[in-house]
Amino acid sequence: MTDLNRRDFLSFALSSSVVAGLSGSAFAAAEAPGLTFGPAKTFSFDALKEEAEALAAAPWQDGRSPHGEILEQIDYDAFQKIRFRKDHALWADGKGGAPVQFFHLGRYFQEPVLMHVVENGEAREVLYRPDYFDLPEDHPARGLPxxxxxxxxxxxxxxxxxxxxxxxxxxxFRSSGALNQYGLSARGLAIDTALPKPEEFPRFSRIWLERVEGEPDRVLVYALLDSPGITGAYRFDCARGDGPVMDVSSWLYPRKTVERLGVAPLTSMYWYSETNRKQAVDWRPEIHDSDGLAIWMGNGERLWRPLNNPPETVTNAFMDERPRGFGLLQRDRDFDHYQDDGVFYERRPSAWIEPVNEWASGQVQLVEIPTDDEIHDNIVMYWVPDAPVEPGKPLQFDYRLYWTADEPFPAELGRVMATYTGTGGIPGQPRPENTTRFVVDYRGGEVGALERGDAEPVVDLSRGKVTLADAHPVVGQPGLYRAFFDARIEGTDPVDMRMYVKGGDDRALTETWLYQYFPNRDDVRGGA
Incomplete structure (x- = not known):
């Protein structure tokens, strides 16, 4: 499905009230009238891995529903009219897990997912029935089997x-996070993203749910992943807490050689912020689900890369070995910076990936796509291993995924809070040609106690010349520290920039700020 439709439908589906009804079954997991279950079958994660491996040796089969003619009629408006009956929901008995509600098929979701419930080592399929849903008498879904x-x-x-x-x-999949507001999404896997050929979207074709007795905010989710290029077995240990945390174990079995494997992918939206004000055609000061990519490198260095809305699709790679963590974050939590009391961008969750088993050499890739509206998901991030992805060579990636308001492991360094750009030079004096000023504000660590002259910025450019640079505390703003530099840049090719603030003993006092600048670019007006 297109990014436009996915965002539209997720915005609706995850904000409307839909509750699954249950109907009679002797299966103890339900303990409420409503759902119908299939026969019991033995289930384990080891057996799921074996099934995924066997599936990789068989030809891929398209999972699209044969009832597409009817499903095409369930468009956005028709989908909104589908309501699960509110009689009961799976696991609404308070004995563990969380109440579960199921989504209907529609125009934009035509690949059915077989849902199962696991209890005591046995799984039963939750069988679809139309009477789970409240539907208008003339609704096209009534024509489905x-x-x-x-x-x-x-x-x-x-x-x-x-x-x-x-x-x-x-x-x-996605979570409302620590601040109870949906935003960016995660995916099980990305294949061939931003390559000159169609991207492949693996899907979860079957899902199993298992509750943990006595833990109402914890659910185990197992999933079988399938696509033309790869199969996989996933286990998600999901705990809500103050901010949902998911322990993810993924076992991947390539069907064919995969050119670009994207592990632990995140998908988000960035239109504009204080950094690129010229692109702000909307009345709101800022519009974005995430404002930066954060990486905790294997060598301990902390990187912060503000997101861009570029003039064309751009992919950046950040090489690393044994990364400690990375994610797309929403650091700006000030309502005044957004002024949107409908979708609350200041509450959008950050998502942080913490590798658990050893992830050897590879790269974090960031894909940025131009957009002219907030309805497009135009930011993608994932880990690409250096090891080749070939048939007969299983891969395992275990990680912890945090849906949080902040990084779970903040460094004792000054963290980037805002990036500004504008005309270079000194006010009141003739402005130099082709010169742009870059201003970065920091908070945290030791920078809040610095005085003028205690530190200086260290700046590197891929091309161009730094003509002025300084760093100082911001007058009247306790704890806020500012570094800036002027860069004289000729031509229109992108410029990669790198800066950190060092103290008198040459220690880095801030995380490393990275930026990609597009000189003399026009405002972005085209769609993604």
Whole structure:
């Protein structure tokens, strides 16, 4: 599905109130009338891995529903009219897990996901029935048979007033995070993103849910991933807490050689911020789900790369070995910077990936796509291993995914809080040609106690010349420290920039700021 439609539908599906009904079954997991289950089958994660490996040796089969003619009629408006019955939800008995609600198929979700419930080492499929849903009498979904499956699910808090985790579409999933507001998404896997050929979107074709007795905010999710290029077995240990945390174990079995494997991918939106004000055609001061990429390198260095809305699709790679963590973050939490009391960008979650098993050499890749509206997901980030991805060579990637308001492991360094750009030179004097000023504000670590002359910026450019640079505390703003430099740049080719602030003993006092600047660019008006 297109980014436009995915964002539209996720915005609706994860904000509307949809509660799954249940109907009679002897299966103890339900303990409420409503859902119908299939026969019990033995289940384990080891068995799922074996199934995924066997599936990789078989030809890929398209999982698209054969009822596409009817599903095409369930457009945005028709999808909104589908309501799960509110009688009961799976695991609404308070004995563990979280109340589960299931999503219907529609125009934009035509690949059914077979849903299962696991209990005591046995799994039963949750069988679709139309009477789970409240539908208008003339709704096209009434023309579907009783075995079409679901498109995904979501987990609710016990009251079922709000949900906190949802799996919907391909291998997409996302959480409302620590501040109870949906934003960026994660995916099980990305294949051949931003290459001169069609991207492949693996999907979760089957999902198993298992609750942990006595833990109402914890659910185990198992998933079988399938695509033309690869299969996989996933286990998500999901705990809500103050900010949802997911321990992810993924075992991948290539069907064919994969040119670009994107592990632990995140997808977000960045239109404009204080950095690129010329692109702000909307009345709101800033519009973005995330404002930067953060990386904790294997050597301990901390990087912060403000996001861009570039004039054309751009992919940047950050080489590393044994990375300690990385993610797309929303650092700006000030409502006044957004002025949007409808979608609350200041509450959008940050997502942080912490590798658990050893991730050897590879690179964090950041893909930025031009956009002229907030409806497009135009930011993608993932880890690309250097090891070749070939048939017969299984891969394992285990990681912890934090849906948080901040980095889970902040450094004792000054952290970038804002990046500004503007005309270089000194006010009141003739401005030099082709010169731009870059201003970076920091908070945290030792920078809040610095005085003028205590530190200086260290700046590197891929091309161009630094003509002026300085760093100082911001007068009247306790704890805020500012570094800036002027760069004289000829031509229109992009410029890669790197800066940190060092103290008198040459120690780095801030994280490393990275930026990609596009000189003399026009405002972005085209679509993504």
């Amino acid at each position: 009783d075995n079409i499956g679901f498109s995904g699910f979501r987990l609710h808090e016990p009251s079922q007033k709000t949900d906190w985790l949802a799996f919907l579409g391909a291998s997409y």
